[in-house]
Amino acid sequence: MEPINLFVDDLRDCPVGFTLARNFEQAIEILRMNTIDILTLDHDLGEDEHGKELPNGYDLVKYFCEHGLRVNRIYLHTDNPVGRNNMYETLLAAQRRGFIASDIEIYHYPITENKYSGTSDLV
Template sequence: MKIFLDDERLAPTGWLQVRWPDEVISYLAKGMVTDISLDHDLGDDARGTGYDVLLWIEQAIVDTGFQPPKINVHTSNPAARIRMLAAVEQITRLAEMKSQ
């Protein structure tokens, strides 16, 4: 399953549109996701951002050896993009370390 997290852009064909980080995390926790594409700003920071999904993935790798899906960041927020891409790099390193 491919998950597209965004509050404004429409998901590409073949991707499931979701609006909130907890929805993405629910699918990830069930092991149903092969790819995710994340926006950062979702219109209600109290409900979370795309970065929260990355934090969950990092913690799941450390706690359980979770195998992350392919991750794409499509946010237009420049500062958030830098932070999210750094998190993706960290996720990649953690996953490689856990798989050895």
């Protein structure tokens, strides 16, 4: 199976060459069913109809680490500085403790330009 690149974001346009997951559940399914080269994460992944925050990128990072999932590179494209730092530090700590592979490259910055056209179904 050819590796894919995964872009996890509820609003931004999906960059060319990436598969899109708009929420936590979609991301987990894609991560489990595919070989991933690049994973790029947003922190804030929206709210439900009652205004309650949905599982976010930090929740996805925790799941990733708890289940020892594998990708080659992780980039954090979120504009949320606290969320970015939490995800980054959790990933590094998981590597140090052996929960995820030590050769996964983890970057505190985006690999793609953040674009938002206002069309949430744009892929």
